[in-house]
Amino acid sequence: MTFTTRAYVEEVDREAVLALRRVCTTPENVVDYPSLTDLHEFLNPVRREQHTHIRLWEDSKGRLLAYANVALPSSSFSFLIHPMAWETSIPAEIIAYATAVRAASGADGEERELGTNCRDSDEQRLCYLLQAGFELEEGEVPVMVRTLADEIPEPEPPVGYKLRHIVGEEEVEACVALHRAAFGTQNMTVEQRLSIMREPDYDPRGDLVIEAPDGALVSYCICLVHPEENAQSGRNWGYTDPIGVHPDYQRRGLGKAVLLGGLRxxxxxxxxxxSFMTSSDNAAMLGLGTAAGFHRFYAYHWLSKRG
Incomplete structure (x- = not known):
């Protein structure tokens, strides 16, 4: 098989990448990153500045065989490989490409690890990464699930606090500020939040917030249902993540209230x-989920590679 590699072209390659994800999809890997939903969000033109390090591999007829991306400055690495391309040199080329991007990004002298994740039951991907020099990190990202067959209690936010869905994109900056405060990070941007709100399955009625008496947004939960992914997996799942509470308003039952609102x-x-996912070291979120009837279903592991 002959193939070529090139950079991603905005407004030209998006549908081909989505089609590649569909070809790669099995009932087991539907929500593995990058999922169809992840790609709808990430490839939205509003985030074009993050598309610099996307690389594509095509056969002689121009059919897409593989996709890879290295997100900087974190050096997190994601990829898709067409089932018929696993036995070619493309998997090795993807690792070489990602390693080169990571190395070039460390021109300031800071050593950065290339990182990616793997579902605990995905033996092909895990073997590929381990053979390429990746090592398993401690901890995991458990996928938590609970049935919705039972009655869901009415949310009870504190007196003066209001559970509602967001009004629209005019609240995007407030939503970004809340996420950054809740998680202690600057990773969420206006562009990223807009890409979530412009994803095909997004429903503003499921984008829940709790408003404090002074009008500030202090807790949130983004709830989504993805019909195409459910059809691919044979499941009927919905998602209640991320969930966040502003640090100045924690221990007031706001996380429980917004989660119950999401479940309803x-x-x-x-x-x-x-379902939701969180880090195994996020005791607060795991405790909130367990108290609400969630249990661990499976997990993702993080792997990293130096040099």
Missing amino acids: YLKARDVDTA
């Missing part, structure tokens, strides 16, 4: 199972 929204959408 998903149940009204006729979803039978709710």
Whole structure:
């Protein structure tokens, strides 16, 4: 098989990458990163500045065989490989490309690790990464699930606090500020939040916030249902993440209230199972989920590569 590699072209390659994800999809890997939903968000033109390090591999007829991206400055690495391309040199070329991008980004002398994740049952991907020099990190990202067959209690935010869905894109800056405060990070941007709000399955009624008496947004939960992914997996799932609470307003029951609001929204959408993911060291989120009836279903591991 002969193939060529080139950079991603805005407004030209997006649909081909989405089609490649569909070809690569199995019932088990539907939500593995990058999922169809992840790509709808990430490839939105509003985030074009993050597309610099996307690389594509095509056969002699121009059919897309592989996709890779290195997100900087984190050096997190994602990829898709067409099932018929695993036995070619493309998998090795993808690793070489990602390693080169990572190395070039460390021109300031700071050593950066190339990182990616892997579902705990994906033996092909895990073997590929380990053979390429990646090492498993401690901890995991558990996928938590609970049935929605039972009655969901009415949310009870504190007196004076209001549970509602966001009004629209005019609240995007407030949503970004809340996310950054809740998670202690600058990673969320206006462009990233807009890409979530412009994803095909996004429903503003599931984009929940709790408003404090002074009008500030202090807790949130983004709830989504993805019909195409559910059809691919044979499941009927909805998602309640991320969930965040501003640090100045924690321990007031706001996380529980917004989560219950999300569960009631998903149940009204006729979803039978709710799910969220979090880090294994996020004791607060795991505790909140367990108290709300969630349990671990499977997990993702993080792998990193130096040099």
